[in-house]
Amino acid sequence: MRAWVLGVCGAVMVVAGVAGPAGAAAGPEADLSFHGSAVMNGDQVExxxxxxxxxxxxxPGASVQLRWSVPLADRQLLPAGCARTDERTLVCDTGALDEDGTGEEIAVAVRLAGAPSEFTLxxxxxxxxxxxxxxxSNDRLKVLVLDTGDAYAF
Known part of the structure; x- marks a missing residue:
């Protein structure tokens, strides 16, 4: 028997099931990737x-997790489709993604707590x-962002 733990916005659900034949795929195959940039100006990050x-x-639908190495400010104005899951993490809906397709760009502006001069996203x-x-390998990324006003690509 296999158990899967799914976390969604802080709630945890455990699903138990019987494993299928060896080598059987759990679902359709898809290769997700994320590309983008981050800019820091003082405590503001885009x-x-x-x-x-x-x-x-x-x-049919997916979500991307954005995790900062420093805490976010307590109050944030987040775009529709994004939710805060803890003091450093957001999860945002990507919507449906066609095969060999690019989804709509997700733009998130946040404020950081304190006055860090850099962070890792x-x-x-x-x-x-x-x-x-x-x-x-193409959907697990890390980027160091310095408080320079420059865009750091990932």
Whole structure:
């Protein structure tokens, strides 16, 4: 028997099931990737993320996790489709992703707590619509962002 733990916005659900035959895929195969940039000006940060699916299957919906190495300010005005999951993390909906398709750019502006001169941003798939992604190297990214006003690409 296998158990899966799914976390969504702080809630945890455990799903138990019987494993299928050896080598059987859990769902359709899709290769998600994220590209974008982050800019820091004082305590203000703007992150832009473009989700992409290299296929071979479409994904009915997915979400990207953005995690800062420093805490975010307590009060944030987040775009629709984004939710804060803890003091350093946001999860944003990518919407459906066609095979070999790019989703709409996600633009998030946040304020950081304190006055850091730099932070590390980790970008990762939070949910991939139940697809199997055999290449996780292009959807788990880290970028060091300095308080220079320059865009740091990932």
């Amino acid at each position: 992150v832009r993320v473009s989700p992409h699916n290299d296929g071979p299957a479409a994904v 980790e970008v990762d798939t939070a949910w991939n619509g139940g697809a199997v992604d055999r290449d996780r």
